[in-house]
Amino acid sequence: MSEKYEKYYVPAESPWPFMGAVALFLLAVGAGNLVIEITRDKEGFGGYFLTAGFITLFFMLFGWFRNQIHESMAGMYSAQLDRSYRQGMAWFIFSEVMFFMAFFGALFYARVISVPWLGGASNNLATYEVLWPTFEAIWPLVETPDGTKTQAMGWFGLPLINTVILLISSVTCHIAHVALEKNQRAKLKLWLGITVLLGCIFLVLQVEEYIHAYTEMGLTLDSGIYGNTFFMLTGFHGFHVTLGTVILLIMFLRVLKGHFTPDNHFAFQAGSWYWHFVDVVWVLLFFFVYIL
Amino acid sequence: MTTVTDDSHHDDHHEHHIPTGIKRWLYTTNHKDIGTLYLWFAFIMFLTGGAMAMVIRAELFQPGLQIVDPNFFNQMTTVHGLVMVFGAVMPAFTGLANWLVPMMIGAPDMALPRMNNWSFWILPFAFLILLSSLFMEGGGPAFGWTFYAPLSTTYSNDGTALFVFAVHIMGASSIMGAINVIVTIVNMRAPGMTYMKMPLFVWTWLITAFLLIAVMPVLAGAVTMVLTDKFFGTSFFDAAGGGDPVMFQHIFWFFGHPEVYIMILPAFGIISAIVPTFARKRLFGYASMVYATASIALLSFIVWAHHMFTTGMPVGAELFFMFATMLISVPTGVKVFNWVATMWRGSMTFEVPMLFALAFIVLFTIGGLSGLMLAITPVDFQYHDTYFVVAHFHYVLVTGAIFSIMAAVYYWLPKWTGKMFHIGLAKWHFWCSLVSVNVLFFPMHFVGLAGMPRRIPDYALQFADFNKWISIGGFAFGLSQLIFLALLIKACKKQGEPVSGQVWEGAEGLEWEIPSPAPYHSFETPPEVK
Amino acid sequence: MKKILSKAESVLAVLLANPVFAESEKHIDQYKLNMTEGVTDISAKVYDLHMLMFWICVVIGAGVFIAMFISMYFHRKSRGYKPATFHESVKVEIAWTVIPFIILIAMAVPAANLLFDMEDASEPDLTVLVTGSQWKWHYKYMDNDVEFFSKMATQAEQIDGKFAKNENYLLEVDRALVIPTGKKVRFLITSDDVIHAWWVPDFAVKQDANPGFINDAWAKVEQPGVYRGQCAELCGKDHGFMPVVVVAKEPAEYDKWIAEQQAIQQKAKEEEQRLLAMNMTMDEAMALGEKVYNANCAACHMPNGEGLPGVFPALKGSQIALEDQPKHIDVLVNGVTGTAMQAYAKQLSMSDLAAVVTYERNAWGNNTGDLVQAKDINAAINGK
Numbered sequence A: 001m002s003e004k005y006e007k008y009y010v011p012a013e014s015p016w017p018f019m020g021a022v023a024l025f026l027l028a029v030g031a032g033n034l035v036i037e038i039t040r041d042k043e044g045f046g047g048y049f050l051t052a053g054f055i056t057l058f059f060m061l062f063g064w065f066r067n068q069i070h071e072s073m074a075g076m077y078s079a080q081l082d083r084s085y086r087q088g089m090a091w092f093i094f095s096e097v098m099f100f101m102a103f104f105g106a107l108f109y110a111r112v113i114s115v116p117w118l119g120g121a122s123n124n125l126a127t128y129e130v131l132w133p134t135f136e137a138i139w140p141l142v143e144t145p146d147g148t149k150t151q152a153m154g155w156f157g158l159p160l161i162n163t164v165i166l167l168i169s170s171v172t173c174h175i176a177h178v179a180l181e182k183n184q185r186a187k188l189k190l191w192l193g194i195t196v197l198l199g200c201i202f203l204v205l206q207v208e209e210y211i212h213a214y215t216e217m218g219l220t221l222d223s224g225i226y227g228n229t230f231f232m233l234t235g236f237h238g239f240h241v242t243l244g245t246v247i248l249l250i251m252f253l254r255v256l257k258g259h260f261t262p263d264n265h266f267a268f269q270a271g272s273w274y275w276h277f278v279d280v281v282w283v284l285l286f287f288f289v290y291i292l
Numbered sequence B: 001m002t003t004v005t006d007d008s009h010h011d012d013h014h015e016h017h018i019p020t021g022i023k024r025w026l027y028t029t030n031h032k033d034i035g036t037l038y039l040w041f042a043f044i045m046f047l048t049g050g051a052m053a054m055v056i057r058a059e060l061f062q063p064g065l066q067i068v069d070p071n072f073f074n075q076m077t078t079v080h081g082l083v084m085v086f087g088a089v090m091p092a093f094t095g096l097a098n099w100l101v102p103m104m105i106g107a108p109d110m111a112l113p114r115m116n117n118w119s120f121w122i123l124p125f126a127f128l129i130l131l132s133s134l135f136m137e138g139g140g141p142a143f144g145w146t147f148y149a150p151l152s153t154t155y156s157n158d159g160t161a162l163f164v165f166a167v168h169i170m171g172a173s174s175i176m177g178a179i180n181v182i183v184t185i186v187n188m189r190a191p192g193m194t195y196m197k198m199p200l201f202v203w204t205w206l207i208t209a210f211l212l213i214a215v216m217p218v219l220a221g222a223v224t225m226v227l228t229d230k231f232f233g234t235s236f237f238d239a240a241g242g243g244d245p246v247m248f249q250h251i252f253w254f255f256g257h258p259e260v261y262i263m264i265l266p267a268f269g270i271i272s273a274i275v276p277t278f279a280r281k282r283l284f285g286y287a288s289m290v291y292a293t294a295s296i297a298l299l300s301f302i303v304w305a306h307h308m309f310t311t312g313m314p315v316g317a318e319l320f321f322m323f324a325t326m327l328i329s330v331p332t333g334v335k336v337f338n339w340v341a342t343m344w345r346g347s348m349t350f351e352v353p354m355l356f357a358l359a360f361i362v363l364f365t366i367g368g369l370s371g372l373m374l375a376i377t378p379v380d381f382q383y384h385d386t387y388f389v390v391a392h393f394h395y396v397l398v399t400g401a402i403f404s405i406m407a408a409v410y411y412w413l414p415k416w417t418g419k420m421f422h423i424g425l426a427k428w429h430f431w432c433s434l435v436s437v438n439v440l441f442f443p444m445h446f447v448g449l450a451g452m453p454r455r456i457p458d459y460a461l462q463f464a465d466f467n468k469w470i471s472i473g474g475f476a477f478g479l480s481q482l483i484f485l486a487l488l489i490k491a492c493k494k495q496g497e498p499v500s501g502q503v504w505e506g507a508e509g510l511e512w513e514i515p516s517p518a519p520y521h522s523f524e525t526p527p528e529v530k
Numbered sequence C: 001m002k003k004i005l006s007k008a009e010s011v012l013a014v015l016l017a018n019p020v021f022a023e024s025e026k027h028i029d030q031y032k033l034n035m036t037e038g039v040t041d042i043s044a045k046v047y048d049l050h051m052l053m054f055w056i057c058v059v060i061g062a063g064v065f066i067a068m069f070i071s072m073y074f075h076r077k078s079r080g081y082k083p084a085t086f087h088e089s090v091k092v093e094i095a096w097t098v099i100p101f102i103i104l105i106a107m108a109v110p111a112a113n114l115l116f117d118m119e120d121a122s123e124p125d126l127t128v129l130v131t132g133s134q135w136k137w138h139y140k141y142m143d144n145d146v147e148f149f150s151k152m153a154t155q156a157e158q159i160d161g162k163f164a165k166n167e168n169y170l171l172e173v174d175r176a177l178v179i180p181t182g183k184k185v186r187f188l189i190t191s192d193d194v195i196h197a198w199w200v201p202d203f204a205v206k207q208d209a210n211p212g213f214i215n216d217a218w219a220k221v222e223q224p225g226v227y228r229g230q231c232a233e234l235c236g237k238d239h240g241f242m243p244v245v246v247v248a249k250e251p252a253e254y255d256k257w258i259a260e261q262q263a264i265q266q267k268a269k270e271e272e273q274r275l276l277a278m279n280m281t282m283d284e285a286m287a288l289g290e291k292v293y294n295a296n297c298a299a300c301h302m303p304n305g306e307g308l309p310g311v312f313p314a315l316k317g318s319q320i321a322l323e324d325q326p327k328h329i330d331v332l333v334n335g336v337t338g339t340a341m342q343a344y345a346k347q348l349s350m351s352d353l354a355a356v357v358t359y360e361r362n363a364w365g366n367n368t369g370d371l372v373q374a375k376d377i378n379a380a381i382n383g384k
């Protein structure tokens, strides 16, 4: 054993990863069947699988994280491992960015290519003249080529408020982080609590907006490419906000229990990175989906 | 800076503490165990996908429909492609990365061992879903491995939902695997192992992992849109709602093209390890190899639409993608030339890994050159969706990726098991494979040029003779792989001559400095790299 | 199990007897190794470019392999060759980066020029709208009042191996597209359902038929003749059975042909009106219905009416075919949007439609006894 190297911790074998794989299996089978059953009005067992999947997943996450927290609190982790976690998280966020890129890509494609082409742009004059002679290529696409009508969501009002909320929450999250690093626990609790609260408000307002879109504007997931991109982008974003809020909530609870030290708080750090990421995505969304 | 296993909580790095029984495999966090799991899984998938290819070849043995109906034929083509790409080649490379990267950089294990286990065990489940859909009402996916909309949306069967979620979890597995590789390489190198001293296999995997993280999520996005288009009324890929079926192809190939380099870059790393060993001469142009790999990876993001020349893009776009695609030949050429220069004035011997590596260089180059021909837009109008394309990609995938994997297995197997493999069987395996694979894939160029479309269960009479030979080659190649199976079973039973740590006379690298078989945790103390 | 065994048996029989050898011998003359030169100016240029690329690749490949084999032969340990120690050279690296780059430019220039020519479909003499659908082509002459479907004509028995396969096996259609020679014909290509690709190798034309969008391509054919191609994009079950046949005729003959077609299609419309007033007997309807069914519906719903479970519904014992007659007619006339079931009102005549409905309601044990007449279909289509 040479002292000149840091300690390296190879975790002992563990049942959680395998259980995680089983959970994903149940989720995939469940979700797949449930989708079919819902949309085709069939009876089936999809729902049970899905539920079982979620239960297994939560059980697994709970167990795995408890294990992890335990080991971390026991001081078993090295700086090297901490670095690995941080980089791992950063790459994971990068992969999430690319996931959103696919949908932003779809949005740009629709705006710059498919809608104008249907209206006869580029090398598609014949498309317009022969197939869609009455189509008007404008964005937001309030009337699709096959005549489905909808309305565009303005940026003023709820979306703007939501933007402000998220931006503020990013700041509060940062304040909490700084407080943690300075070991100001009371401040940390306060600002982290506020961040979680802001996340919840955002979600409530988002639901509000969806209800408004569905009941009053005729803007739905299936109302043509405008509605598609609108709901898929904001929907996946909302899903990520939900996740982020839950993560921060757990951090909050852990803070209450006295976890984390000024120089050892990877989980908190990861949660806050995630939150900032969700925030940046929203700003892009606000710009490209609502304003432009 | 790095890394010793000196923690008292962790005591199973001594041989006699290796856990046993089924739990060892289910719960393991050891990179070698996980590597073994990946490799066996990949091989089983290769046999499965190969069996489907045999169904395809049997049906195409002669004109007319004899064995399967067209719908089932399409399922075979589709699932063959998916299984080979996602089930055989990618997991095999990940398995090799697991085994080799820690050994090559002087680390005791991967950086995130538990996540490592998770990424492996997702795979068998994902393929369980995919393969079992073949037995359900309506059958499995029948829209090609590229699942173009709207054939995969409005016009597919409902089993598509399962396909989508299987791809989702498969993607999650790949992303986690890739994160692990990157983090390991960045964080766990032995002292003195600078980036420009890393073995090329490590380099190529570093870059491959980056590609994986960048494009697998895009695939996830694509399947998600397929799901909502099919089941929830969106019209991303439907002109009636303002979308475009071609948009699907853009998104898919933005993933798909980097994906094909994901399947070849680690192969380049393998060949760059094997050729110097058996030429007894250092790899020529190490630095240029690194830069070439990076350029290939970067270029791979801007060439995707070369799969879509016939979709009616504006001329400007076609020109752009043609030129960008052609450019990729330059860094790839640098690699080929470097290998040849490594052999030049070396002192060559022809052990089995080298035989596969040499076959790789020749046959991959043939595949690459036909790729270059495909890149020429005006002629691609004739080549596209014919067997010429099928010939191209089997040369780069089978005699490229698969041959490199076989080379790697032969090269490192003695290190893994501590015993030399059965050389006689290995030679039989090589020569039978080499001859039959060319009988199998070379005539595909001819039928393709003569006008035989791909993905058809039956064909016009002028293609009959070649197809017969192709099928015969296919059966022979399939049977040759059974030799490999036999050899691997022997190796796993630890039969054979014991070998020293060095194994091959000319081999260089950290993995050869430890005993064979490699200890459970390769480096108890990190080696000093000069 | 029995099924599998008998399949295995037939495979064996095939392998042993192997009638292919004998059969393809006859066609040895049309057996090709290389791309066709085609019959248009463009296709010839495409062929030349292809050969140029091919030879460049051969030369490069040969260079690489020769160098490799030289060292494999001379620089081998068994000949006692001692390894050199050089392992890098910036000069060499630059050389083999720059030289290939120059070769690439030499390839790119002619390719770009040809591409511009191919994509220039402006100022055509004649325009044809080509629409793919599962699994047939529809041709519409934009300048005349002529349109028709074109389906594969090879009999199912040839595919199953019951009859001998004839010369243009899988490459023959019931009605070919006819175009004039010496004229620039522009093809507008689109689809009604999934993506197909309209490909005629002899014209070097291959364009995807994307639903909802129109692509174009063009050809100027100099020699009269029959040119055959196939659908070149996976489009579902019968993708392999979707040939394209184009007949090029001298302009004069072409004009005659198109005039004839116009007359025939006009006549058919009148005939249709006349038939409305007539009634078929059950036997007539069943006989006609079976013919229509096998030609148009059997591809999906299968000749035995059982469909493909999970993909195409069975008509045998289907609730619609047994009970709901108006719905049955409606499905047939208007199709089911968002599924593979097409609208047949424009594809089949009213009496054909009536006959096929009758057939479906009485075949395979669907013994409803219903007899549907053309006027019933007319009522459904025109609300009369």
Ligand code: HEA
Pocket: B146, B260, B261, B263, B264, B306, B307, B325, B326, B328, B329, B330, B332, B333, B334, B336, B364, B365, B366, B367, B368, B369, B371, B372, B374, B375, B376, B380, B383, B384, B385, B389, B392, B393, B396, B397, B400, B401, C060, C061, C064, C100, C101, C103, C104
């Ligand atoms: C491992 C996988 C792999 C690899 C490495 C490649 C490598 C290349 N591929 Fe391939 N390709 C596939 C897998 C792969 N491909 C698959 C699976 C498909 C079909 C997908 C589907 O539709 O199902 C496909 C299809 C495909 C197409 C679409 C064809 C069509 O559908 O119409 C094209 C077109 O441009 C193409 C081009 C290329 C090129 C230019 C390279 C280049 O990277 C090759 C570079 C290598 C060389 C050129 C040889 C060595 C170089 C020299 C000796 C130097 C000197 C040479 C010169 C400078 C001239 N490929």
Ligand code: HEA
Pocket: B046, B047, B048, B049, B050, B051, B053, B054, B056, B057, B077, B078, B080, B081, B082, B084, B085, B088, B089, B143, B144, B145, B146, B390, B394, B397, B398, B401, B402, B440, B454, B455, B456, B457, B474, B475, B476, B477, B478, B479, B481, B482
């Ligand atoms: C890495 C990827 C990979 C690999 C290794 C292979 C390997 C093989 N492929 Fe595959 N192939 C693809 C990737 C791959 N393929 C892809 C992506 C497609 C496109 C799919 C699409 O169009 O969507 C394709 C399509 C494809 C087609 C075109 C189908 C069509 O267009 O309709 C054909 C046809 O011959 C084919 C044949 C083969 C054969 C004979 C092998 C052989 O090398 C396989 C050899 C292995 C074995 C045979 C297994 C070992 C032996 C046994 C299990 C024992 C049983 C053996 C006998 C009974 C003899 N492949």
Ligand code: CUA
Pocket: C132, C135, C195, C196, C197, C231, C232, C233, C234, C235, C236, C238, C239, C240, C242
């Ligand atoms: Cu139509 Cu393939």
Ligand SMILES: [Cu+2]
Pocket: B256, B257, B260, B303, B304, B306, B307
């Ligand atoms: Cu590509």
